[in-house]
Amino acid sequence: MNKEENYQSEKEFLEHYDIHRFDIPLTTVDMGIFSLREDELCVLLIKRANFPAKGKWALPGGFIDLKKDNNLDETAHRKLNEKTGVNTPYLEQIGTFGSKKRDPRGWSVTVAYLALISSEDIGLSLSKTTEDIAWVPVEEAIEKYKLAFDHNEILRTCHERLKSKVLYTSLPVNLLPEEFTLTDLQNTFEIILGTEIEKKSFRKRMLDSGCIEETGNMRRGSNRPAKLYRTSPNGEQFFFTRIIEGPRN
């Protein structure tokens, strides 16, 4: 018997260690990649070219590359880059879903990540595991699509986390391009929340916090020009001490 207890040193133990002796779950990474498309919050879905769940829409994701990836965040960055060409998104681990039933191949675990990217940065690309790729309005994807595996649940979790963090952080700055106005920013918050925000308090909140800073440029149109702002260093996820309460009625 290969009883572990009999080895005299860690080195000896490791020399005899064979990972394939054990039943272990399949482990993957899946991504909820969000962006704004024409004033709607959309999520990136891919149509699977291979079994299992061949032909179904799914969140982008897949196996960890044990050679290339040094850690889980690198896997997530790699997956995101493969699909969108984006290199420096806002990326956050949302949660890990593991069960006997979620994948027909057997016990499996997937680590879910949320990515926020500006629509300006995107260059979508297919791959041999992807038959199609599309931006789908989030609510529609959650409610009307029958996604592969437990991806409806994962997507709902990502979306809920995003909606709840919008109430007490500056996260939506990550959905905007390099330069934006306060009105752009407020619109982004409102799209995600689905409610209106009071202009004065929103502006005070953002400016007092220091999460954004003036670029010195102005956006001109057929009206009063608007100051342009950028995200401050460390402004990608500023935490406020109070949540946005919304209209009082």
Next chain:
Amino acid sequence: MNKEENYQSEKEFLEHYDIHRFDIPLTTVDMGIFSLREDELCVLLIKRANFPAKGKWALPGGFIDLKKDNNLDETAHRKLNEKTGVNTPYLEQIGTFGSKKRDPRGWSVTVAYLALISSEDIGLSLSKTTEDIAWVPVEEAIEKYKLAFDHNEILRTCHERLKSKVLYTSLPVNLLPEEFTLTDLQNTFEIILGTEIEKKSFRKRMLDSGCIEETGNMRRGSNRPAKLYRTSPNGEQFFFTRIIEGPRN
């Protein structure tokens, strides 16, 4: 070649699927189990009886049992129960740590859980993979112990999540026994935060929120008796709209 693309149906694909054909990471669950011991926040550590990291202190945890466990939460519940005998703790998934280097056996992933339990409920027990088991003050465990693998980092993450959630949730109710006074609850908050909280606003916050309710009983001593409270249904994790700010100086 066993090219996936050649199968005609998912059924056929699955019949030929062999998980051992792929290099996949080792996947485990680790637990940050917290409890109050004599007015200190402590974490449960075990001393490993086997390789790897034999003889080192570590967070309790281990492999998913692909037969017994239906999902990750069940693995976490099982691990907690094996060590403490506790069945219904507050349990929350904190994050997943995966990298090439964190375990000498190779690429590995661990899903970290936070558990909060009342010191009254505990019956510790050893097992054949555990040489010793102990409650250690958290700060000491993080700063002075050299834990196995990346468990110092995991523990720090659990502790930080707990400290930050104490500012805007009712989480500490889960560290108290069935019945407790408002002073007990305030002490628990203060121990975790490491600062004093103003009595009046603390009481108003807790009572107005409805996260606790009177039991009708009183605790008597050589002074004015105190009302006893219990956690309301769904009070285990009530969210407040403002954080505890702490002393203003």
Next chain:
DNA sequence: TCAATAGTGTCTTTCAGACACTATAAA
């Protein structure tokens, strides 16, 4: 000058902090 959007002044409301106060038991 007008339309359109940017941006402000100021009042109310809510809830946390400060701190002194009162209440009620045992000894």
Next chain:
DNA sequence: TTTATAGTGTCTGAAAGACACTATTGA
């Protein structure tokens, strides 16, 4: 009556909502 702890009254301050107001541009 004293001591100890439980529990309250009431003020201040910070930040959010409401909403009407002013500002600045192009056309």
